[in-house]
Amino acid sequence: MPSPGLQRPRGTADRLPADAPAWDGVLRAFARECRLRNFQPISTPTFETTELFDKGTGATTDIVQREMYTFDDRGGDSLTLRPEGTPSIVRAYQQHGMHVLPQPVKLYYVLPVFRYDRPQAGRLREHHQIGAEALGDPNPAVDAEVIDLLWSTLRALGISDLALHVNSLGDPESRPAYRAALVAFFTPHADKICADCQQRLTQNPLRLLDCKKPPCERVSADAPRSLDYLGDAAREHFDTLRRLLGALDIPCTLDHRLARGLDYYNRTVFEIVPPHGSAQSTVGGGGRYDYLAETLGGPHLPGVGFGSGIERILLNRRRVGLEEAATHVPDVYVAPLADAALTVVTTVAAGLRQAGVATEVGYAAASPRSHLRRANAIGARVALIVGNREVEAGRVTLKPLGGGDQVDVALDDVVSSTQAVLAGRATGGDA
C-alpha cells in the first residue's frame, strides 16, 4: 500500500470507478423514495460557522467536545467542517424564510460529514450521509413518514434484516423530572458504574442508559424509563407513531435505553441497526427536535429527521451478499490502423457519441492486433476498424466482438449499422 509519495489523510477514502455502481444505486434508491414522498433536494455548505454546531448539535455532545474539524479562516472567523447535517438544514430554513412555504417543508440531502475520531471498519473521518428533515409540523404522522423513508430506502436496496429501535425522550417540561429520577436512581449505585458513567451522572444523565459496559448495563436494567415520565401529549404522540409504523408494516422494538448522542432530540428517537451489530454498526438514526430552531435563535419550529451513513449501507449490502452492478463500459471501440485514419476515427466517434453510443477510440495508429486486444479488454462489443484501405474506399470495417462476421459499411451508414449490431439485429451492411 504505502508507496512513496503523498497519501490521502487518515480516515478518508477514495471512491474508485469500481465503487460507482454501488454508490449510485444508493443515491438512486434514496432519491426515488424521496420523490415518492415529496421530499425535495437541498444542499448546504460543507463548512458552517462553528457557532451553528456549538449551539445546535450541543456543547455536551462528544461531537462538539472532541470530534469537530474547527479552524479560523483568514478573516478570523471560526468555521467548522459539518459533523452532521441537521443544524445546517434548520439554518437554511430560517435563512430562506421557508415558513412561507406550505408546511411541513420536507427536504433531503446527500453530503460528506467530518468527525475527528479513530478510524475503524465502518468509521471514517470523512463519511457520507443520506438524510432527510421534515420541518414545521409536530404531528407523529410526519415522524412515521420520515422513518418510513429511511426504512423503505434500505428495503429497496435489498437489506431486509435490519431492526428499528424507537424510544421517546419526552418534552422539555418532563425532562427535568426524568433526569432527576435517573440521578436519584444511579447515585446510590455510583460505585458500581464505570468512570465515564460517573461523570455522565452530573453531565448528561440520559447517556447513562446506553453505556454498553456490563456493570453499567446491570444497573441500568432497572433504571427509570423515560416513557413513564412522558406527559399526556408526548405519550399520545408516541402511541400514534407506533400505531402508524404498524400500519406501514414496519416492525419496531421499543428500546428504553435508546438516548442518542445529540442534545437536541425530544420525543421520538430511533435507530436502525443490523441483527448482530456492535456499537459502531448503526446504519441510520434520527429523531424529533422541536426546540432546535429556537436554540439557534429563531422562532419555534418543530422538526424530525434522520441521517444514514452511505458507507455503512454499502457494508450491509455486502454483509447480506448482494452483488453490485458492473461499471459502465463503452459499446464501441474505433481503431485507426494508420495515421491517415485518425481524422476518420475522430469523426466516426463523434457521430456515434452524438447518437448516444458510448465510444472509446484508439488514439494512435497501431496494429489491428493491439487495437483489438485493447477493445476486448475494455469490454467493447463492436470494433470499428479504419486503415488505409477503408480511408481510400470511404468505408469502415465493423467487427462484432461477441462473434459473427465482420462487415464493410459506408461512412454514412456507420452509426445505423453499429446501432443495429448493438441491438442484436442484422447488420445490413454489404460484405
Next chain:
RNA sequence: GUGGGCGUAGCUCAAUUAGGUUAGAGCGUCUGGUUGUGGCCCAGAAGGCUGGGGGUUCAAGUCCCCUCGCUCACCCCA
C-alpha cells in the same frame, strides 16, 4: 482518547527451522509471436530504498526502538 494484531511490486502472496549473495511468483499492465484482426496460449519488458526513520550486527524484509498507516476491540456515532 485507550488497548491488541498487521505493513514485501497496482492486487494476492513467496523469500529455505536463531538474520546470509543481484527480494521471487501468479494476476494485471505494456510490447511482440512477419503479410491488416481480439479472447486461449507463448515470449519479453516495465513495475519494490521490503510504509518511513533510527539502532543492533561483518551482514536486516527477517531482531529492537520510534513514527506513519491499516485493522480489531473499547468509546462514540453514521
